[in-house]
Amino acid sequence: MVNILNQTHSIANHFLYEMRHKDIQKDRGKFRNNLKRLGIIMAYEVSKVLDYKKSNVSTPLADLDVELLTDQPVIISILRASMPFMEGFMEVFDQADAGFIGAYRREGVDEVDVNLEYLASPPLEGRNVIVVDPMLATGKSVIKSLDHLMSHGSPDHIHIVAAVAAPEGIDYISKSLKTQFTIWTGALDEKLNSNAYIIPGLGDAGDLCFGPKL
Secondary structure: OOEEHHHOOHHHHHHHHHHHOOHHHHOHHHOOOOOOOHHHHHHHHOOOOOOOEEEEEEEOOOEEEEEOOOOOEEEEEEEEOOOOHHHHHHOOOOOOEEEEEEEEEEOOOOOOOEEEEEOOOOOOOOEEEEEEEEOOOHHHHHHHHHHHHHHHHHEEEEEEEEEEEEEHHHHHOOOOOOOEEEEEEEEEEEEOOOOOOOOOOOOOOOHHEEEEOO
16 A cells, blocks of 8 residues: 555645755755654554554543553664654654664666665564665665565565655565555655666655765
């Protein structure tokens, strides 16, 4: 299942607009803040499909039955571009466990190749796992990351969340992932170009957040 946020009118579309705008996005602080704010909104959307249980709260005037989250999810960040995005999720799920993956695209090869050099994760067995990565392009970094994550247990459900996604990446994940999952994206763009970058996309989210890398 794929949920596309900008198919419904919301303030999130303003954040995406500023993140894409070639002049506005030059302001790194604004870009990071917009990515964080988008993370907060998307975390709220994901929260709607998680499990809840009935509880009771005593107000100053009376008791009231309410529905509370059964368990906090595990938030997995694919470094480095996802750090502000993840911060938005941690604002919403403020008691969640967190994991971190260092994955990057190798440049100068004919096909997209992903290196994974760092993994720190809590136990995942039977849990809801939310993997956050602003750009879902080929989907290879997500699948490679999930392959390694499975050594920490089999999640009950995996939520893959991106700010912008390409159809090719969604197709690759749908064909490759053999467990229960849902994809959430702020926008589904047209395609990947010959260099496997999302078109129209927004550029390199990591560089826009933190500056160019060597």
